[in-house]
Amino acid sequence: MTVKTERGGYPFIMPAAVVLVLVTVYPLIYVFWLSLHKRHLIFETSTFLGLGNYTFLFTDERFFTSFKNTVYFTVTSVTLELVLGMCVALVLNSAIRGRGVLRAVVLVPWAIPTVVTAKMWEWMYNADFGLFNYLLGLKVNWLGSTMWAMNAAVFMDVWKTIPFVALLLTAGLQVIPRELYHAARVDGAGPFFMFRKVTLPLLMPIIIVVLLFRTIDAFRVFDAIYVLTGGGPANSTETLSIYAYKVLFQTLQFGYGSAISMVVFLCVGAISVFYVRLLWRQP
Amino acid sequence: MKVSTDKILKRWGILALLALVTLYCLGPFIWQLLTSLKAGVDLTRLPPLLPPAPTSENYVAVFEEHPFLRIIMNSLVVATSSTVLSLFVGSLAAFSLAKLPIRGKAVFLAFVLSVSMFPPISTVSPLYLIIRTLGLRDTVWALIMTYTTFTLPLTIWILTNFFRQIPHEIYLAARVDGCTRFQIFYKIFIPLAAPGIFATAILVFIFSWNEFLFALTFTSTVNSRTIPVGIALFPGIHEVPWGEIAAASVVVTVPIIALVFVFQKRIVEGLTMGALKG
Amino acid sequence: MAEIILKNLSKRFGTVEVIKSLDLTIADREFFTFVGPSGCGKSTVLNLIAGLEDVTEGTVVFDGKVINELSPGARDVAMVFQSYALYPHMNVFENIAFPLRVRKEKQATITSEVNRIAGLLGIGDQIKKVPRELSGGQRQRVALGRAMIRRPKVFLMDEPLSNLDARLRVGMRTELKKLHRELGITIVYVTHDQEEAMSLSDKVAVLLEGRVEQCAVPIELYERPANIFVAGFMGSPAMNFIKGSVTSEEPFRVGPGRLTVEPKIKISSKRPVGTEVVIGMRPEDVEVSKAPLDGGYEALCDVVEPAGPFQWVEFTPEGLEGKRIKGKAPVEESINPGERVFFSPAWDRVHLFDADNEKRIF
Numbered sequence: 001m002t003v004k005t006e007r008g009g010y011p012f013i014m015p016a017a018v019v020l021v022l023v024t025v026y027p028l029i030y031v032f033w034l035s036l037h038k039r040h041l042i043f044e045t046s047t048f049l050g051l052g053n054y055t056f057l058f059t060d061e062r063f064f065t066s067f068k069n070t071v072y073f074t075v076t077s078v079t080l081e082l083v084l085g086m087c088v089a090l091v092l093n094s095a096i097r098g099r100g101v102l103r104a105v106v107l108v109p110w111a112i113p114t115v116v117t118a119k120m121w122e123w124m125y126n127a128d129f130g131l132f133n134y135l136l137g138l139k140v141n142w143l144g145s146t147m148w149a150m151n152a153a154v155f156m157d158v159w160k161t162i163p164f165v166a167l168l169l170t171a172g173l174q175v176i177p178r179e180l181y182h183a184a185r186v187d188g189a190g191p192f193f194m195f196r197k198v199t200l201p202l203l204m205p206i207i208i209v210v211l212l213f214r215t216i217d218a219f220r221v222f223d224a225i226y227v228l229t230g231g232g233p234a235n236s237t238e239t240l241s242i243y244a245y246k247v248l249f250q251t252l253q254f255g256y257g258s259a260i261s262m263v264v265f266l267c268v269g270a271i272s273v274f275y276v277r278l279l280w281r282q283p
Numbered sequence: 284m285k286v287s288t289d290k291i292l293k294r295w296g297i298l299a300l301l302a303l304v305t306l307y308c309l310g311p312f313i314w315q316l317l318t319s320l321k322a323g324v325d326l327t328r329l330p331p332l333l334p335p336a337p338t339s340e341n342y343v344a345v346f347e348e349h350p351f352l353r354i355i356m357n358s359l360v361v362a363t364s365s366t367v368l369s370l371f372v373g374s375l376a377a378f379s380l381a382k383l384p385i386r387g388k389a390v391f392l393a394f395v396l397s398v399s400m401f402p403p404i405s406t407v408s409p410l411y412l413i414i415r416t417l418g419l420r421d422t423v424w425a426l427i428m429t430y431t432t433f434t435l436p437l438t439i440w441i442l443t444n445f446f447r448q449i450p451h452e453i454y455l456a457a458r459v460d461g462c463t464r465f466q467i468f469y470k471i472f473i474p475l476a477a478p479g480i481f482a483t484a485i486l487v488f489i490f491s492w493n494e495f496l497f498a499l500t501f502t503s504t505v506n507s508r509t510i511p512v513g514i515a516l517f518p519g520i521h522e523v524p525w526g527e528i529a530a531a532s533v534v535v536t537v538p539i540i541a542l543v544f545v546f547q548k549r550i551v552e553g554l555t556m557g558a559l560k561g
Numbered sequence: 562m563a564e565i566i567l568k569n570l571s572k573r574f575g576t577v578e579v580i581k582s583l584d585l586t587i588a589d590r591e592f593f594t595f596v597g598p599s600g601c602g603k604s605t606v607l608n609l610i611a612g613l614e615d616v617t618e619g620t621v622v623f624d625g626k627v628i629n630e631l632s633p634g635a636r637d638v639a640m641v642f643q644s645y646a647l648y649p650h651m652n653v654f655e656n657i658a659f660p661l662r663v664r665k666e667k668q669a670t671i672t673s674e675v676n677r678i679a680g681l682l683g684i685g686d687q688i689k690k691v692p693r694e695l696s697g698g699q700r701q702r703v704a705l706g707r708a709m710i711r712r713p714k715v716f717l718m719d720e721p722l723s724n725l726d727a728r729l730r731v732g733m734r735t736e737l738k739k740l741h742r743e744l745g746i747t748i749v750y751v752t753h754d755q756e757e758a759m760s761l762s763d764k765v766a767v768l769l770e771g772r773v774e775q776c777a778v779p780i781e782l783y784e785r786p787a788n789i790f791v792a793g794f795m796g797s798p799a800m801n802f803i804k805g806s807v808t809s810e811e812p813f814r815v816g817p818g819r820l821t822v823e824p825k826i827k828i829s830s831k832r833p834v835g836t837e838v839v840i841g842m843r844p845e846d847v848e849v850s851k852a853p854l855d856g857g858y859e860a861l862c863d864v865v866e867p868a869g870p871f872q873w874v875e876f877t878p879e880g881l882e883g884k885r886i887k888g889k890a891p892v893e894e895s896i897n898p899g900e901r902v903f904f905s906p907a908w909d910r911v912h913l914f915d916a917d918n919e920k921r922i923f
Binding site for chain 2 (some may be wrong): 031
């Protein structure tokens with residue numbers, strides 16, 4: 001019965017490591033390789049272009065439009081989500097009774113499949129029979145006007161993701177020791193002052209984490225807008241992910257499409273690095 | 284006396300806020316529910332808000348005129364298999380990350396975390412080619428493989444945190460009692476981390492149930508089509524069948540909402556555990 | 562049943578050497594204790610014996626067999642942990658039965674064995690409860706039961722009493738001692754509590770920074786500590802140390818200034834006049850009184866701590882300002898801080914240490 005003391009847990013971690021490398025790392029290298037080629041899926045041709053696809057990006061106006069759209073969507077939706085999510089978190093945190101039910105209610109928008117959400121909102125935005133126009137007494141073609149369509153997408157995304165933001169912030173609020181508020185009250189601080197000087201600084205790490213998740217999610221947005229507007233009207237809601245998808249699977253230009261998706265990857269990487277460094281600088 | 288009026292005002296104020304939050308969160312879904320009960324001309328008439336003649340017509344149509352049952356079955360198979368696989372592979376990795384002596388733990392966790400940030404669009408094109416080469420196009424296997432992998436970071440992250448909370452002495456005690464590492468894993472750690480495993484399972488299931496981009500790309504027929512694709516590509520002949528779409532939406536959303544109401548505490552636990560323990 | 566020999570045992574974590582070439586023998590059926598301050602490596606020694614850590618250098622020998630490479634489960638040791646480490650999801654029965662289940666024993670054997678052990682430990686009626694429903698003392702017994710059921714060759718205990726409250730701790734000490742006698746097995750025990758070590762053990766090894774400072778029977782540690790560290794660590798309240806030098810060789814006297822004592826040492830150990838030494842006096846060997854004592858010295862009382870049948874008095878000897886010494890006074894003496902007192906150390910119980918290498922001068 002001489003059993004050598006087993007050293008390490010490598011056998012336990014192997015399956016996960018192998019799967020992750022095969023299904024995420026390998027494809028990532030593959031997509032970079034694809035982006036260096038001109039490859040059309042129907043003709044099965046593949047020619048090496050070097051950085052040709054990337055230099056072409058600079059001349060592609062549609063690429064710039066989709067980049068601008070993506071940034072606009074990301075900035076507006078994340079800002080609104082953070083502000084409104086904070087309000088909901090403060091309400092949730094002060095609710096004493098019915099917190100369980102409320103928490104479940106708040107989770108509903110998060111849990112509904114994005115595609116269903118998009119269909120729901122598409123119907124509510126309907127110019128002729130939509131709920132919004134009826135309630136507001138308007139006749140706006142929300143999804144059909146270049147002025148409104150992107151904002152309509154933002155509103156929908158805000159509705160869907162406020163719960164996520166609010167729940168994380170609530171969790172953060174709940175770990176702030178009550179004594180701090182008692183102490184601040186004894187020192188004569190008002191509620192606004194307490195929020196600014198006690199709550200906000202202590203919540204900062206969590207706010208950064210929330211911003212990290214939300215910014216990345218918003219930047220790579222696909223299904224919500226793709227189902228809601230399909231990128232229209234006149235490409236006014238086309239984001240980078242949607243543009244990449246169309247180039248890849250509608251025009252079947254795998255080389256150029258891969259180059260666009262590499263851009264999404266690099267942007268998301270830069271966003272993560274930015275926030276992670278911000279997080280490290282927290283005390 | 285003044286104090287108590289203040290209190291009453293405050294209480295009503297909070298209640299009003301809560302009602303507002305509830306209406307905000309549930310409103311769109313309730314509207315979809317009402318729409319699903321309307322048919323024909325009722326759909327295009329406002330007011331009234333409530334269906335003047337509630338009907339189950341749309342629901343019948345969803346199942347009889349469209350292969351929706353098959354689509355739901357596909358989704359169930361995909362989501363369940365992905366959940367089981369992701370939890371199995373992920374919990375093994377999490378156990379070794381939390382308790383076993385291995386080198387480069389921090390590096391691996393950082394790698395796992397960065398994988399969770401990969402935009403799906405960046406890997407969809409090579410994955411499509413790989414799946415085509417393997418002959419898995421339009422099969423549930425393509426989706427199971429992808430979802431298992433893309434949920435692994437979440438699973439590993441949450442479960443590593445759960446396993447870490449189990450005292451190390453329990454691990455040592457089981458070693459002295461003669462358990463192998465694998466026995467410790469399934470006899471002691473799995474039962475002890477059951478709440479965490481459950482929370483993770485729900486999150487993975489919801490992710491796989493809702494995913495759209497990969498499902499849209501890898502599936503082409505009802506052989507493997509899942510719910511999100513089924514709803515997004517809902518066929519209409521002359522006009523968009525809003526009533527039927529609403530009915531289908533309600534059908535696929537109700538189980539998710541039920542999950543949320545029953546397990547809300549666990550879900551929140553899993554979500555915050557996944558996000559905050561960084 | 563089991564004699565344990567540690568030969569030249571070393572353990573390094575990275576570059577940190579936690580155990581430095583340990584050599585000692587634990588006799589069969591001995592109650593052997595490792596005692597020392599936190600971070601001295603005592604738990605690591607236990608983990609090395611159990612096989613929970615890999616040995617860096619040296620060997621662990623059980624009954625003449627080197628077992629360095631054996632997994633913990635195969636070593637035939639049982640272990641009780643400070644936190645008890647009961648499996649929270651199993652009831653008392655299943656916790657105690659666990660080691661047998663791992664070894665795939667028959668259900669009938671398991672049932673009868675668990676019931677026998679639970680009865681022996683007086684937890685027979687708690688068998689259906691889960692750990693969180695038990696008191697600290699009951700959990701302790703379950704942990705013991707889980708260790709006993711395998712009839713191991715060696716019992717390893719890592720601070721098993723530290724989580725109990727003071728009263729229960731003393732009670733469990735007696736029980737452990739009884740259990741040791743009844744089971745007749747080797748116990749290796751780890752504690753930071755010198756009193757526990759003294760009262761329980763057949764033999765004690767005092768550990769500091771991964772080295773054995775002294776390994777002896779308890780009374781010897783108390784009466785003939787090998788160096789200043791052991792002298793200060795064993796015994797409560799701690800020994801008084803006073804720096805001094807040899808003032809006369811015949812009779813051999815040491816002291817700082819007027820405070821001279823005549824320690825009993827071997828003639829061969831005597832040092833020349835002027836050699837620096839450290840004088841050690843246990844508080845219980847220093848008599849304090851308000852009335853002048855025969856051969857006593859004057860001092861100023863600083864603090865009085867009543868301890869029931871007597872009182873501890875802390876004072877500053879005259880001519881040794883800034884140096885505080887603790888002594889013992891009968892409870893009848895009404896001494897108050899700030900008052901003049903007299904003290905007299907028992908000369909034959911004075912310890913003498915070399916000021917350079919801190920070792921005992923015998």
